Amino acid sequence: MGCGPVRLGRHELTLEPRQAPPAGYTVLTAVAAIVAALALASVLFLSADASPAAAYRAIFSYAFLNPHGLAATVHRSIYLLFCTYAFLVPLRAGLWNIGLPGQVYAGGLAAFAVPLLLWREPPGAPAPAVVIALMIAAAAAAGAAAGGIAGVLRARFQVNEILVTMMLNSILFWVVAYMVKEGGPFMGATAEGESFTLPAPLRAPLWWGVPFTAAAALGAAALLDLLFARAALGYRIRAFGESPAAARYGGVNPAATSLLVFLLGGAFAGLAGYHNFAAIPGVYKIPGNYGYYGDLGFYGMISALIARGSALGAVPIAFLFGGLSLGARFAQGALRLPFGVDYALLGLLMMTFIGSHVLQAFRVVWRRRAAAAPEAVVGGLPGA
């Protein structure tokens, strides 16, 4: 281990590797991280002459108690969850998918391309269920294609996937700008810099006010955890992620694995794009501020990292991030807080979560130093 003991008089303080964390400890450290982040963020509110208690009441009551706020939190956390999977799958193979925004845009555009090409007003309308299914498939395929570019370049030519996905983000951002703002075919009739609105029959079915994508997101979490815990394919991806050389030795195909994880990850991001633009009640279009949602996708990265690659473990984290990002925005307006409070709060939360991982892997030991050594023995040792 890297750090030596800190000595204080007769005592010393060390970090020692923890053999097996006690049960429930993970939850405990997560709660501690949240409390620490909120405590640190109080400084922000105090500096803006707002009472932290009032600020937190506003944030939490809007995000988790107010019916409108809660619905928005659920919708947003579904979006974040799909982004989480999009990052998590390549991460298990040791690859970094920084292309979440780009793949989300690709999925959104593809989803809207389907009605653009197929939809006719009745009479002569195709069955809405078929069109919706095609929209979902197109979104997943477009996201997979966007991710696949990085996957192919990685698999064939060892090009760094971080650079490729980041550059694709920029390219796809401007493609969307052209399509919805600058005279492209997706422009809405009002010319307000947003896409056309989805016809009512093509809106995602709601179950108790929540789009069906919620079930898809939760089902995908269970399937992903099963994939990585039990399946041979998941094993190959994990082995490749831990040690590419060992995986190759064991017969795992590195090129196929790199490509596969990016196709799968991209498809999840594409679904995130479908959900965000075509399934959330009250939206049903690619809005002018689509870039904000693209950037929000990066919280999927954070959720995956905090959940340590567990998809089900990411569900409460994405819910929390979704809620806090909305609640803090609301509080910002209601209490006239400075701009960017929501980002600051999420940033602090990120740091305390990462910090809590140290406490999970190590324990702090405080103990008395060893007693003084015995005096020199006079005389030789046997055999010397």
Add this chain to the structure above:
Amino acid sequence: MEVVLAARGITKRFPGVLALDRVDLEVPGGEIHAVLGQNGAGKTTLMNVLFGLVQPDEGALFLHGRRVEFRSPHDALTHGIGMVHQTRRLVAAHTVLENIVLGHPRVRGVLSLRDARVEVAALCRRYGVGLDLGARVWQLSEGERQWVEILKALYRGARVLILDEPTSVLTPPEAAALLAGLQAMVRGEGVTALLVTHKLPTVMSACDRVTVLRAGRVVGRLRTAEATEDLLVRYMVGRDVAPGPAGPSGAPGRRVLEVEDLACLGDRGVAALRGVSFALREGEILGIAGVAGNGQEELAQVLAGLRPATAGRVRLDGRDITRLPPVARWALGVGYIPAERTEVASIGAFSLVDNTALTYHFDPAYVRRGLLDDAGLARLTRRIIDGFDVKVPHPYARARQLSGGNLQKMILGRVLSRAPRVLIAHLPTQGLDVEATAFVRAQLREAAAGGAAVVLISEDLDEIVALGDWVAPIYEGRFVAWLGREQADPETVGAMMAGRRREWAAAR
């Protein structure tokens, strides 16, 4: 003779392990003192205590009879104790002189290489070391690099040198030269050397005294003049080790592996293997002897499918497998034990069960409907642990918790559990202690007796000669000769490894 360095009652505990248990050590001046022990006996911990890298929980160190306390290597260095680590810690792109001077307390601010060159050159003359001070370290052989490390310690004023497994990466002639140089230094200049090793020949030929450690305790202190190798083995192991069965490994059967004119490139894109041909039958062991970097690693990788062949053909039981990927070769019965146990042959963060899956994730017997058969893999892992005497608390322990010998047994067991037709073993006993080495060799013999064709690649001539039905010294990507068991004496093979070709060497 005065005791220069002494340790009294040194105890060191790590979580769950008693690494050193009241160890006493006395190193008289002007001698080479060996600390001998198996892997995990506590040798390295003891050296780290002497060099200030690890603080003992109990006990004390004495230098010339005076109590000293080393809180860091810096303290040890200022007291004249230098350490030469097992892995080199030199800057490859810098010259020998720059490396020697680097880190010296005098060169904090301004570096006067001219003065330093005079001093280091004098040091070389005094200790009889022939090194080109202007050469870049990457150009040097492993043996020369070791001398750079030794000179570096001496230049800092070390009078006691601790050398950790100094001969482990050297060729036999380099090792002999190193030990002779150390002896001259110790006899002529009054330097004291402490050698940490598990190699008996090194101890017997070069050292004056030996302290034997077993499981963290001192179990023997002897003068080497009064010791025998057998006696030292008994101390190290705590009992007698039966010598492996000698003689041919059984009647050879059908041809299993045929290699024709095989060639490939190395990592840097230059030809590493330049046309190798041979055939092996069931039950035969081929020993490929060579100094690292002569194409033997590439040969192993081409045979395992991890490196493409640029020319030639490989046949397994008559079937051409030259273009098959590794997974197909595993399935067909090619087993590979790479030299890199921790980087290639295992995944440290994975449990032993997950490590077993490394060569079973494609096997229909252990995959049902796309899901791995965890219970079956756990049973298989348990069988390997029991059958190969792996010391591990449970099959779900992480691979990185295993010592080198136990990990190698685990890897060997996993590869052999697939009952391979061809077994490629690259440096299978490197760094292992006497007991584990004997075990691995016996297993290789048993695999051959069971009908496998074994390709053993090693730098250890004794191992090659003891195990090989055929011996092929490899030099610059070609077999120098193809020798039968009776023609392969260590001297001949050693000369061929160094590139000396014999006219009578007959290829098969």
